[in-house]
Amino acid sequence: MPPKKYPAQAEEVDDIKRSLDMLTEEVSVVRQQQKTIMSLVEEVKALRLQNIEKDKRIMSLQNRLADLEQYTRMNDIILTGVEIKPRSYARAVATLNEGETNEQDVTSVEQQVMAFLHSTGIELDRDNIEACHTLPQRNKMDKPAIIIRFTNRKHKMELLKQGRRLKGTDVYLNEHLTKKNADIARKARLLRRQKKIQSTWTANCKIFIKTNGTPEQAKVQVIKDLEKYQ
Known part of the structure; x- marks a missing residue:
C-alpha cells in the first residue's frame, strides 16, 4: 500500500514535476539551438573554404596579369x-x-x-x-x-x-620592369647590402638572387616574393 501523501508533500511533488517539465523543455530548446549553431558553424567553414579558393584564383589571375604586363616590356x-x-x-x-x-x-x-x-x-x-x-x-x-x-x-x-x-x-x-618587379628588385638590392643574400640581378625581366652559403650550399633562384629572406 503506497504511503499516504499529505497536501504539502503533494504540492511539493507537483512543483518538482513542473520544474522537471520546464527543464526538459529548456533542454530541448538548447539542443535545437545547438543544432542550429552547429549548422551555422559548418556553413561558416564552407564559406571560408570557398573564400580561400576564391582568393587563390584571384591571386593566380593577378599573377597572370602581372606576367602579361611584364611580357609587354620584354x-x-x-x-x-x-x-x-x-x-x-x-x-x-x-x-x-x-x-x-x-x-x-x-x-x-x-x-x-x-x-x-x-x-x-x-x-x-x-x-x-x-x-x-x-x-x-x-x-x-x-x-x-x-x-x-x-x-x-x-x-x-x-x-x-x-x-x-x-x-x-x-x-x-x-x-x-613593372612597378611590382621593380620594387622586388629594389628590396633584393637592399638584402644584398645587408648581406642577407650574396647577389641579385635581372635577366629577361626576371629577378634572380644567389643565397648565402658555401659554393655547394648557395643557390640561384628566381624570386617573386622576398618575405622569407627579410
Missing part, C-alpha cells in the same frame, strides 16, 4: 642619367600642350640617345629600334628616364651587355 630598356634637350622652345611648349610627343620629337630623342651611346663606345643600330621616347617625370628638375624599345629581345640583350662601358658614370641601362 623588348624595352630604360636609360637614365642622360640629359635630353628639346628641339626648340616652341616645339617643347607645343608638346606640353598636346600632352604627348610627336614624331619629330621622338626622332630628336632617338638621335640624342644614339649620339650619347656612340660617344661612350656603345654600338647601336638605329634600325633595331622600334621606339625611343622619354617617360613622364615626377620631378621636372631630374633628368628624364628614356625608354628604348627594340624590334626583338636579342638587340635588347646586346645593348645590356655593353652597359659595362657606362661603369663609373651616372648613366644606367636597365630592363623595363
Whole structure:
C-alpha cells in the first residue's frame, strides 16, 4: 500500500514535476539551438573554404596579369642619367600642350640617345629600334628616364651587355620592369647590402638572387616574393 501523501508533500511533488517539465523543455530548446549553431558553424567553414579558393584564383589571375604586363616590356630598356634637350622652345611648349610627343620629337630623342651611346663606345643600330621616347617625370628638375624599345629581345640583350662601358658614370641601362618587379628588385638590392643574400640581378625581366652559403650550399633562384629572406 503506497504511503499516504499529505497536501504539502503533494504540492511539493507537483512543483518538482513542473520544474522537471520546464527543464526538459529548456533542454530541448538548447539542443535545437545547438543544432542550429552547429549548422551555422559548418556553413561558416564552407564559406571560408570557398573564400580561400576564391582568393587563390584571384591571386593566380593577378599573377597572370602581372606576367602579361611584364611580357609587354620584354623588348624595352630604360636609360637614365642622360640629359635630353628639346628641339626648340616652341616645339617643347607645343608638346606640353598636346600632352604627348610627336614624331619629330621622338626622332630628336632617338638621335640624342644614339649620339650619347656612340660617344661612350656603345654600338647601336638605329634600325633595331622600334621606339625611343622619354617617360613622364615626377620631378621636372631630374633628368628624364628614356625608354628604348627594340624590334626583338636579342638587340635588347646586346645593348645590356655593353652597359659595362657606362661603369663609373651616372648613366644606367636597365630592363623595363613593372612597378611590382621593380620594387622586388629594389628590396633584393637592399638584402644584398645587408648581406642577407650574396647577389641579385635581372635577366629577361626576371629577378634572380644567389643565397648565402658555401659554393655547394648557395643557390640561384628566381624570386617573386622576398618575405622569407627579410
